[in-house]
Amino acid sequence: MVGSDAKPDGMAVMKPDSSALEVLGLTKRFDRLAVDSLDLTVHAGEFYALVGPNGAGKTTTLRMVAGLLRPDAGSVSIFGIDALQDPVAAKQVMAWVSDEPMIYDKLTPLEYLEFVAGLWGIAPSVSEPVAQDLLSSLGLAPHRHERCEGFSKGMRQKVALAGALVHDPRLIILDEPLTGLDAVSARHVKGLLGERVRAGCTVIMTTHILEVAERMADRIGVIASGHLVAEGTLTELRQQNGDADTSLEDLFIALVTLPEAA
Amino acid sequence: MSSATALSWFARHELRLAWREWFAMMTGGRRKRTRAAIIGLVCFAALLHLPAWAVIGRFAELQLPLDKSSLIVISATIFLAWTLMLSQAIESVTRVFYARADLDLIMSSPATLANLFSVRIAAIALTVTMMALLFSTPFIDVLVIGGGARWLTAFGVVVALGLSGAAIAIAVTILLFRLIGPARTRLIAQILAAIIGAGFVIALQVAAIMSYGTLSRFTILTSGTLAAYAPDVDSIWWWPARAVMGDNGALLLLLALALVLLGSVMAVFSHRFADTAIDAAAYGTSGTRRAKQRPFRTGSRQQALRRKEFSLLWRDPWLISQTLMQLLYLVPPALLLWRNFADSSAALTLITPVIVMAAGQLAGGLAWLTISGEDAPDLVATAPLTPSNLIRAKIEVVLIAVAVIFCPLVAALAFASPYQAAISAGAVIVSAASATAIQLWFRVQARRSQFRRRQTSSRLATIAEAFSSIGWAATAALLLALPVAGLISGLITASLVAVTWKFSPRRE
Numbered sequence: 001m002v003g004s005d006a007k008p009d010g011m012a013v014m015k016p017d018s019s020a021l022e023v024l025g026l027t028k029r030f031d032r033l034a035v036d037s038l039d040l041t042v043h044a045g046e047f048y049a050l051v052g053p054n055g056a057g058k059t060t061t062l063r064m065v066a067g068l069l070r071p072d073a074g075s076v077s078i079f080g081i082d083a084l085q086d087p088v089a090a091k092q093v094m095a096w097v098s099d100e101p102m103i104y105d106k107l108t109p110l111e112y113l114e115f116v117a118g119l120w121g122i123a124p125s126v127s128e129p130v131a132q133d134l135l136s137s138l139g140l141a142p143h144r145h146e147r148c149e150g151f152s153k154g155m156r157q158k159v160a161l162a163g164a165l166v167h168d169p170r171l172i173i174l175d176e177p178l179t180g181l182d183a184v185s186a187r188h189v190k191g192l193l194g195e196r197v198r199a200g201c202t203v204i205m206t207t208h209i210l211e212v213a214e215r216m217a218d219r220i221g222v223i224a225s226g227h228l229v230a231e232g233t234l235t236e237l238r239q240q241n242g243d244a245d246t247s248l249e250d251l252f253i254a255l256v257t258l259p260e261a262a
Numbered sequence: 263m264s265s266a267t268a269l270s271w272f273a274r275h276e277l278r279l280a281w282r283e284w285f286a287m288m289t290g291g292r293r294k295r296t297r298a299a300i301i302g303l304v305c306f307a308a309l310l311h312l313p314a315w316a317v318i319g320r321f322a323e324l325q326l327p328l329d330k331s332s333l334i335v336i337s338a339t340i341f342l343a344w345t346l347m348l349s350q351a352i353e354s355v356t357r358v359f360y361a362r363a364d365l366d367l368i369m370s371s372p373a374t375l376a377n378l379f380s381v382r383i384a385a386i387a388l389t390v391t392m393m394a395l396l397f398s399t400p401f402i403d404v405l406v407i408g409g410g411a412r413w414l415t416a417f418g419v420v421v422a423l424g425l426s427g428a429a430i431a432i433a434v435t436i437l438l439f440r441l442i443g444p445a446r447t448r449l450i451a452q453i454l455a456a457i458i459g460a461g462f463v464i465a466l467q468v469a470a471i472m473s474y475g476t477l478s479r480f481t482i483l484t485s486g487t488l489a490a491y492a493p494d495v496d497s498i499w500w501w502p503a504r505a506v507m508g509d510n511g512a513l514l515l516l517l518a519l520a521l522v523l524l525g526s527v528m529a530v531f532s533h534r535f536a537d538t539a540i541d542a543a544a545y546g547t548s549g550t551r552r553a554k555q556r557p558f559r560t561g562s563r564q565q566a567l568r569r570k571e572f573s574l575l576w577r578d579p580w581l582i583s584q585t586l587m588q589l590l591y592l593v594p595p596a597l598l599l600w601r602n603f604a605d606s607s608a609a610l611t612l613i614t615p616v617i618v619m620a621a622g623q624l625a626g627g628l629a630w631l632t633i634s635g636e637d638a639p640d641l642v643a644t645a646p647l648t649p650s651n652l653i654r655a656k657i658e659v660v661l662i663a664v665a666v667i668f669c670p671l672v673a674a675l676a677f678a679s680p681y682q683a684a685i686s687a688g689a690v691i692v693s694a695a696s697a698t699a700i701q702l703w704f705r706v707q708a709r710r711s712q713f714r715r716r717q718t719s720s721r722l723a724t725i726a727e728a729f730s731s732i733g734w735a736a737t738a739a740l741l742l743a744l745p746v747a748g749l750i751s752g753l754i755t756a757s758l759v760a761v762t763w764k765f766s767p768r769r770e
Contacts, residue, residue, distance in 0.1 A: 066644050092646040102638040104570070106577035114558045118566025119645040124558035131558070145555060147577075163641065 018079070020044040020171050020202035026064060026074035034060045036226035037074070042204055042219075044079070044170075047197045049217035050206045053256050057226040058206040059099075062173050065204075066096040078171060092120065095164035099176035101156035105149035109140050109159045112148065113166045120167035127166055134162040138188055154185040161189060165196065172196065174205040178212060190216060214248045224256040272378055276385035284389075302721070310400040318401055322408025326507050330489040336503040342462050343398070344423045349459030351390045351431030356451040358386060359435065359444075359539055379535035380528045383432055387524055390431075391424025412508030419505045419513065422520040429520070429527040436531050439538045452583035460590045467594035563647050564655040571632050571659040578710065581631065585624065585667070592620055592671065611742050614682060615735035617671055618689040622731025625664050625694035627713075629701035632656040635710035657698055664694045682742055689738035696730040696759050703766035726762040733758060 021042040028035040035057040042048045052058050063069040065076050067087045076083040076090075083090035103112055110131060117127030135144045138158040143151070148159060157180065164172055172193070178186045193203050194216065207213055213220050214234060222230040222237075230237055234248060241251050285299075324332065368378055398420045405413035434454070438447045493499050505513035559569065575581055594616075633656050636642055642652060668690050676683035704723035733755030741748030 066640075068640060068643050088646045088648055091644055094644070096640055096644040098640050102640050104574060104637050106574050107570070110555075111573065115566055115570045116641065116645075117558065118561060118569070119563050119642075119647065121563050121646070124560055128558040160641075 018044045019077075020046065020079055021065060021204065022075075022077040023061070023065065024075045024077075026061065026076065027072045028057075028060050028064060028069065029072055033226055035064070035071075038223075038226065038228055040221065040228060040231075042202060044202050045197065045200050046202055046218045047193070047216055048202075048204045048219050048221065049213035050204065050221045050223055051208070051210060051213050051252060052206075052223035056223045056256070058223055059175050060226075061223070062096075062175055062204065062206060066094065066173050067091055068096070093170040095167065095169035095172045097160055097164045097172070097174045097177050099179050101153065101160040103148050103156055103159050103163070106147055108145050108147055109135055109162065110144045112159055113162055116163040117166050122167050130168070131162070131166050134165055137192060138162055139185075153180040154182055157181055158185060158188065161192070165192070169201065171202045171204070174203065176206055176208065178207065178209060210248045210252055220248070222252060222255045230255050269377055269381055272373070273381045273385065276381055277388070280385055280389050307396075307400060310397075311404060314400040314404045319404055319408055322405045322413070324409070324507065326504060326509065327495065328503070328507075330492050330495060333495060333500045333503050334488060334492055336506060337500060338462075338466070340419065340423070340502045340506065343394070343420075344427055345458050345462045347390055347394050347424055347427035348431055349455040350393060351386065351428045352435060352451055352455040352458070354386055354390060355428075355431050355435045356448060356455075358382070359439075360448060375536045376532045379539075380532040383428075383528050383532060383535065384524070386432065387425050387428035390428045391421055394420050394424045394427075413506075415508050415510065415513045416506045418517060419502055422505075422513075422516040423502075425520040425524045429524040432531055432535075433527050436534055436538050440534075444538075449579040449582065452579050453586055456583040456587035457590065460587050464590055464593055468597055563645070564651060564658075567642075567647075567652065567655040568659050568662075571656060572663075574710070575628065575631065575659070575663065578631070581627070589667070592616065610678060611682070611739065613671075613675065614686045614689065614742060615739040617668060617686055618693045618738045619731050619735040621664055621668050621690040622693035622697045622727070622734060624667065625660055626697035626701060626727045626731070628660045628663055629657070629698040631710055631713060632659050633698075633701055634705045634708050635713060636707070637709055639707050653702065657702070660698050661694060664690070685738055685741050689734050689741075693731055693734035696734065696755075697727050699759070700727045700730060700762055700766075703763055722762065722765060726758065730755060730759055730762075 019041050021040065023038060023040040026035055026038040026040075027033070038057070038061060040061070050058050050062070060069065064071045065078070065083070067083060067090065071084070078090040079093055081090045081093070104115075107115065113127070113131035113134070114124075117124070117131065132141075132144075135141050138161065140155065140158055140162070143155065148156060151159065157177065161174075161177065164174075174193075177189060177193075181189060190212070193205070197203055205213075205217075219231065219233055220237060221228055230240060230251075232240065237248070237251050238246055241254060285296075328336075368375070395417065398416070402413060402416045402420075405416065435447065435451055438451055438454075442450060501509075501512040501516055505516050561569070633653070645652075672683050672687045672690065675686055700723050704720045706720075733751065737748050737751040737755055739748075740751050
């Protein structure tokens with residue numbers, strides 16, 4: 001199946017048949033059940049937004065997909081690779097960006113990107129120009145030889161994002177990437193992610209900013225109490241709710257309060 | 263609220279913060295550990311009485327008046343304690359300057375900043391003094407039990423030393439800020455603290471080696487030559503020694519001098535304290551340190567990881583100061599090696615345990631920084647590398663760094679005594695490997711900046727690491743002097759490391 005949705009910038013988003021991520025029966029328990037037999041499929045080349053209230057299981061789900069947490073049950077397949085059986089191969093095509101930018105204070109952005117490219121085994125002849133381009137497009141070129149220790153949170157987040165993109169991943173997973181960014185930086189990041197999706201990359205992003213999900217995502221998944229309570233394009237979600245004019249915010253509140261009420 | 267009330271309120275606030283920070287360090291930030299921490303602390307203090315008795319128990323009967331040699335030894339010991347307090351105080355002051363914490367709140371409040379920072383200076387002095395009292399109490403207890411209540415004046419001397427040490431530390435650190443700026447002060451202050459802490463002992467050892475060919479610092483202190491140059495017994499220079507031994511007049515003068523010194527520092531520097539703190543905070547957010555431009559380097563994924571670790575280690579001010587201190591401690595044995603190069607004297611044997619001990623300590627610190635102190639754990643965990651490759655690359659960094667530092671010493675030793683060099687090399691490897699393994703078994707996820715608190719995450723790991731280094735150092739020394747005893751010591755130390763593994767959380 002190949003479908004298309006009209007995006008605000010006029011771009012048609014293609015949805016190829018192959019899936020970038022396929023999660024089946026994913027379960028994780030800490031003190032309580034954080035993720036409960038979750039099934040999720042994200043198509044290749046798709047921008048997928050995962051939204052939900054605090055503690056719904058968004059980050060836990062994505063951390064299991066990225067290989068940062070071992071699930072109690074279930075399977076994770078990334079471009080057909082079993083991520084639990086062959087994590088190294090799965091990680092080779094994937095990048096993870098957390099909400100709290102984790103970079104090295106004593107390295108410069110360029111040194112950080114050199115390190116990340118080295119970890120992913122990218123030849124310097126390929127990674128160096130990519131790194132320079134990324135820093136330029138994120139507005140970090142004037143700071144590329146300065147150590148990150150004096151950077152603001154927004155700058156650090158952009159360095160972390162550049163690190164995720166420098167090895168040209170096929171799947172990018174971002175956990176609240178816009179938290180703490182100013183309007184200009186947020187637009188830079190959104191622009192860069194949009195470009196990647198247009199180039200065929202798959203992006204999965206959690207966000208509390210529903211407007212971002214509404215504007216950028218091809219499909220939106222709503223998660224609550226470890227379950228995927230709704231999924232689809234904005235139009236599909238509206239249809240499910242039976243009100244074609246409702247905002248995503250109203251939809252979201254209606255969807256996430258249902259499991260709590262139950 | 264009156265000015266005096268506001269100041270006493272701020273003083274209480276400062277002391278509460280200092281107490282909670284110290285308590286968190288003792289309990290590893292876990293409130294459930296409170297009882298265990300208190301019991302552990304009481305046991306530690308009680309146990310400390312044993313080495314204290316062994317070291318100074320025999321001096322409890324000493325009475326005034328003393329001869330010059332005794333005065334020299336006591337004064338040197340007091341001076342050594344003071345340098346250690348000064349070192350600790352410089353470290354504390356630097357930390358206060360660079361920890362942004364409540365600076366914005368204080369600076370934006372309508373209170374008189376000079377008064378608030380005077381209180382903060384006093385709080386630093388009090389913290390340093392309290393720590394000194396904590397560690398000196400077992401020693402003074404031993405003297406009081408053995409020699410009577412007159413030794414209680416030693417507590418007063420410790421207070422005077424703590425107050426004066428803190429005063430000098432604040433003055434030195436603020437002057438460093440003014441002279442070399444906030445960017446360099448952090449590193450220089452840490453190096454200075456390390457040099458001051460170790461410098462006096464090392465200087466005495468160096469003098470003893472050069473004059474008498476021995477590592478014992480008491481040789482130079484008790485020598486007739488030094489006594490001949492020393493001032494008369496009624497000189498002002500012996501006040502601290504006399505005050506320790508129960509001279510109340512000398513004690514009062516010492517306390518008065520310390521208080522005047524601290525008061526002067528508060529009066530002169532409390533205004534600049536605010537400016538200095540602002541400069542330090544601004545340095546933290548400006549980030550102007552630049553690296554050279556060079557092309558990306560080729561290599562395997564493990565090489566990329568090793569390069570990153572080496573860059574971070576090289577740029578770590580704390581590590582540089584600690585490594586420098588380790589290297590400083592190696593200066594006397596290296597000097598002894600150079601002096602006794604031609605013969606294989608017994609003194610030369612002393613080099614081996616010093617080297618082995620230093621290697622274990624350094625490896626433990628480096629292993630924590632590389633294995634536990636990972637600032638981007640998610641990045642490394644999501645990289646396409648198996649966990650075993652990742653850990654191996656990090657361990658290689660530790661062992662390469664230890665090898666770079668200790669190979670020249672062992673190589674030099676090989677010219678003097680190949681057998682001793684072989685034993686030393688083997689013990690250095692085992693000691694470094696043991697310390698690294700302990701850090702690996704007890705690894706936690708932490709930021710590099712939390713290094714100061716690494717001991718609190720696992721007391722067992724800290725104690726095991728220390729005993730392992732001491733054990734392998736003793737094993738190496740005994741193998742050279744009494745091989746059978748060396749083998750027994752080696753077996754005991756290996757068992758200790760095995761028991762540590764048995765209790766480690768990573769055993770599975």
